[in-house]
Amino acid sequence: MAKRKRQLTEAKIERMIKEGRGQGTEKDYLPWLKIQDVPSEGRATRGVGWTTGRRHELMSDIERDYCYLLDYSDNVSDIREQFPLLPQEETLLIAEQLGIDHPRDPKTGVPIVMTTDFLVTSNERDFARTVKPQSEMEDERTIAKFEIERIYWETRHVDWGIIIDTDLPDELVRNIEWVHKEYHNEDVEALGPFTIRNLEQMLAVRLDNGEPISKACLACDERLGLELGTSLALFRHFVARKKWSVNMNERIIPTLPAKEFKVITPEYRYEAKGG
Template identity: 80%
Template sequence: MAKRKRQLTEAKIERMIKEGRGQGTGREYLPWLKIQDVPSEGRATRGLGWTTGRRHELLSDIERDYFYLLDYADEVTDIREQFPLLPLEETLMIAEQIGIEHPRDPRTGVPIVMTTDFLITCNDRDYARTVKPFNELENERTIAKFEIERVYWETHHLDWGIIIDKDIPDVMVRNIEWVHKEYHNEDVSELSTFTVRNVEQLLSVRLQDGEKISSACLACDQKLGLEAGTSLALFRHFIARKKWIVDMNERIIPSLPAVDFKVAISEYRLEAKDG
């Protein structure tokens, strides 16, 4: 019976490889692991990326938060999460050479394919990054697995590092999270260009004058006969598209004025992050 389970597990690994897991770039990349494949550490999410235009498989809160930072950064052109360290034989050899037990399926004992949380393309170079809460670095087994990962990327001549929760600026992340889903704002295509530009012009003047975000947005909705909340959604959209700039290191609070508000792009254009 144990042998049969081993064969099935090995067959699953082969099937995942044939499916294209861990292969491709940009929109075509398929993560090695999906949310349904593993128990999540926190609130697992599938976020539609600005950079890639695909949904990302994020298995923990810290992965989600780091993803927001990557997606917001202009110099990042690709984000590949749950990236497999293949071939499996390579990490098995590394583990044996450095005297560390290779991770195995707890039920079958079959060696599992290790993964790095993010493979990032930035300024035409690739970087491997693992993200973990600081308290997990006190776990000896976790550190041992990181050593296998470190040696793997070293042999592939790729920069690898660990990101902990203290490295992630919470205020900026929460601001990005607040505007993130409005990057692909459906109202932009449904509203006329004339209406969007009117919102842009009327709202930017009020915000530059220091009016509170919520009251300025409500005034624009009323003046233009728009459904309540439309201008606020467009405010988030313009921030996400970096058409408008605010201090992202200060929490965006709608009941307060926008901090250091300015118009970065004077004429509205709907375009992809890298377009």
């Protein structure tokens, strides 16, 4: 298979703009960069977001983990990753005023359209965040590019900041990751409201009595004649939807009881985040 050509040209930039890259909001937003456009740092992912309902183009583990936290927040209403700093003339001028070399394609020499990892809407206000590993924070070239970014957003009166991997609460992130893919669980509609309600009530009683999660889920599967694993998937679904509450700051271990288990919404409703 032929390798994808990633060299940047002015014609390619114009084409990306015409495609709508970096434009739109929520489900209609189109990131400036897609996974296939650049070499990824770590494991690139395209997870479907709870908040936007679309697949996110996440270039590294830290971007994925930060996106989990944004998705979990009740205050966040939009997440736009790989957001372009356009028009490009602005970042070129900022770099010139700072005496910094603007990032360029190493092969063509064409100035690269700079991006901010995340532009987030929270409580009807936007903030911009760059996420990077701690290991990059002492690199002078990286810091120089951060300064271009900072000034770009400052001129727009948008709060900008840097998130490093050590800033992220690992236990919370891993718990969100564990429940994340079950947010949209097809079993909810397939099984029907009567079965879901019975499962919900039966499982909640067992968990509230301190029974280990996996044991309680297995008992419900057997009692209701469900395929093994169905109740555990729905436990994750209820937690993801925040219908049920557990201590998300301590690692959820299925062989142990659910810590600080609580039913938030006693009657199940199938709805999107913020609905």
